[in-house]
Amino acid sequence: MKNIITLNDLIIKAVEELDEERVIKLASKALKSGMDPLFLLDLIKEGVKRVGKLYEEQKYFIADLIMAGLIFKEVLELEEIKAQFQRKSDEIEGKIVVGTVKGDLHDIGKDIFKGLMEVNGFEVIDLGVDVPEDAFVKSVIKYKPDIVGLSGVLTTTVESMKDVVEALVQAGVRNSVKIILGGNHITREACEYIGADSFTNDASEGVKICKQLLKSK
Amino acid sequence: MEDAKVLQQERISIYHDIYDDRVPKRVPVNINLPFEVIAQFGGLDLRQAHWNPAMLEEAVDRICELVYSDVCVFMGSFRYPSFYHILKSQSFKMASNGYIQHPEVSGMYPEDYDYLIKNPYDCLVERVIPRLYKAFNPDDPIGFALNFAKSLLAYKEDFTLSAEIRKKMIDKYGYYPEGLFSENCGFTETPFDFLADQLRGFKGISRDIRKMPGKVAAACEALYPLVFKKGLPKKISKYSQVFLPLHMPPFLREEDFAKLYWPTFKRMLDEYASMGIRCTIFCEHDWMRHLDYLYELPTDTTLWFEYGNPKLIKEKLGKKHIITGLYPIMNLKTKTKKECVEEAKRYVDILAPGGKYIFNFDKSPLLLSDIKLENLCAVAETVRDYAVYTNPGEVAGMVFKKEDYKASALKNFESRYYISREEYEKLYPELSDFARGKLERLDDEMFDYLMFLLL
Structure with a gap:
């Protein structure tokens, strides 16, 4: 359980830090170990929201928002997500x-x-x-x-x-x-x-x- | 005609006073309108006029008669559809309203960085331009060669036509003759903006900054000699200017700006300054968090602001640099004539004292419907009559001396697509100096055109 909590935090943090490769690696790992794709997307969204907050605080700028958007898109492109994800x-x-x-x-x-x-x-x-x-x-x-x-x-x-x-x-x-x-x-x-x-x-x-x-x- | 000559002398002297670091007789009114606005004013079909710039002359003449300005009211244009159409441009396209626009494109891929860093000009010519200009078709080399030659003819024709119109108006109305399109002036982008514009695009560069900042920095270094050379005026005079529209800094974190944007940008302006050339930079969007950096640029850099607090800008930068812009063009549409005029006086009161100020709007209007012409005229005339100095001739703030700036030796670039004079000497020893000089000049013109396609 402890590991999973850590993985969640790591995913959010990687998105917040706009580390695309790390996000994709962690996301793939999480999906392979059985994480619900919808739950994974919630984590990604949480990360993107934090990016938005840093933007409001003027610590991040437009180029960072664009990068967050690109990461979000990349995650949506993952096979497991594409296959399973359908918004209710x-x-x-x-x-x-x-x-x-x-x-x-x-x-x-x-x-x-x-x-x-x-x-x-x-x-x-x-x-x-x-x-x-x-x-x-x-x-x-x-x-x-x-x-x-x-x-x-x-x-x-x-x-x-x-x-x-x-x-x-x-x-x-x-x-x-x-x-x-x-x-x-x-x-x-x-x-x-x-x-x-x-x-x-x-x-x-x-x-x-x-x-x-x-x-x- | 005599009156025009007298007026022109006055205009030359107020601009020269500004660049000679003296308080002028009055604040120069630097209003010019783009092609599209004037075409609309003349009731012309924008799609037709763009293809036939000569159509614009009558409308230009009428608007010059109507709107007061110390520079030609017709600014000229970079964007004519003829050559973009012939080359099948992906970067510049005509929208449904006849306006030529620049959609987000990416002519360079992440895997091109190493080649760009090693051989920048080869990479642009072999990879980037063919992706953005689909007429560069390797399967049809002869068709392509002919189309490329045709596009260059169209480029020369359209630029010549609009230059002729400007020349006539400058003579008829006695305008200050220098401007973006005169041979004493140049136009280019900073290395980072050049990379972020048609090469990687906004999205691409946003990703590269995070994923491969080292390559971004190296690419800026590699592009430096190219964009520097592109900006050099054909003739360098004491009043030469290079214009650079600055795009990316407001969208970057400060640490990214400091590491990736600033070094080659600062060096570029220093190097121009060492040659006696001053720059006009358009600070697009909001630059308030970069004012300390702007202070570090060579004395008498003309800073054209789009947004910002005029008081703070004047306090921090007004003794060293020439300030222009800030007055919101949208006012001319949304406010009354009285309000527009009062606003103009307020800007003059803040920015004019001590000299080093040229009146201009925050940006050019894009279409006639953006402004009420009546308000534009009232603002221009108000500045002309109101912004008069009582202390002309006094020294205005810091004084520009080119000796204060050191040029890093201009690194030339090597490319199989650009032959320098020395190479011509080796290749064709039988040719006269004149002949080799002519060939070199033609290489420069070709360089100029190819780089233009990426600006």
Whole structure:
């Protein structure tokens, strides 16, 4: 028992220290010795959450968040995980559709946010980059998400984001979702201008906001 | 025309005062707008205009008439679709709105590090460029050779067309003639940013920093002579500038920055300074935790800030370096004209005293819809009329002397794809000096183009 507790801690610590090789080695070892894949993923998530905390404390920076996301992805790729892991629907906190809006091909901010949201129990439907407004409308109708996340790096995306919100209004589905904007250039004024419910300049803050948005729905 | 000449003299003198470490008559207004904004202003289809830069001239003329600036309002552009299209670029693509963007790419794999460290230019030419530019197809060498030549012709044509427009406007409106695209100036990236950009990509470099920091440091050393040479202006004058957009530092931990980014970056600016060249660096994102490092850069480095506390920046760096930027371009869209003007005065009041300040926004707008032109004009004119010094000619802070900087002997690089003058002498003793010089210059132009494809 003592050994298993130690292994758990080691896995969490290896993720926290962003030691990819060690995480994979320990994870494989744990799975071979019979650890439940879902339990292993909880450990990885705990490690990623600690990375997020170090980021909030400004001890870690964006490059570290990306590395944590890459490690998480690597673990998901392990055969045992792929074979056995299927999320039970009652564990899902909420559903979100994300995409980088029309006219913008950047995906890094969106991908960091997506990774953190998944770790925090959200089902994420990723529409990719340069996504036109009608694709957002269609996926809101199809997937019935709780939240729509609009991402953008370029300042031009303010207009594209506004177009998405207006298209959702036109389609009569605006009030069925909460809308959050993500991007460095988004200010309170820009958020009001666009007509979204919330905005963030920071992916990990975005996760907290989404949890609040879920409660307020 | 006479008026333009007089105005140009005034503009030259205020910029030269800044670089000669004197308080100028007034704060230079350094506003320039990118290609896309001006195309929209002229009601042009951006997709068409990008393919035919000559279309832009009338709109450039009208916007120069409308917006006050001491430098040409049209900044020029690096990104025309012609050559990227011909070369089947993966790094630069046109989005649905006609805007040319740079998606995350990774032209170099982790297993390429050893080759890059040993033979950097060979690695770029043989491995990285062919992965990012799919026209480099080894199965079709002749088709590729023709397409490559065609792309170079397109590159020259489009850059020449936009340079001609700028030249006409500089003469007509009497702008300060230097800028990113003049032959006294250069453009490059730091070794680390170059590695993190099209070579490894943001995700790739984030992983390498943790997994193989020694190789990252060695790769920066190997790339140093290449990116340094790329930045060198064609002609070096007392007012030469090299522009470097800095990308990665805000996203790195301090210890990673100090070990991996800073050494080759600092050495690069010192080496340019030893040649009398000063640099303008765009400090993308938030640099407030790196201010002490910025202080260590050569005197009169122009620091273009995107974010930050103007008071703290002026206090810490304002006596040594030239400060620019900070004024949020988003204000021009979201605030009233009165608020925009008051904000401009507030920045001037903080940053102008003692000299070493050039007015500019935190970043360039990307599309016309990012700004209200009326507010832009009001801000520019306010700075011109309000930011006037009572003590022009006084010494402004610390004085730049190139003798203060030591050049580490410029390591040249060896590559089978780049032939130096000495090699030409050995290879072709029968050629005249002029002929060998010409061949060497053509090698330099080819070097310049290939490196450009990775910037």
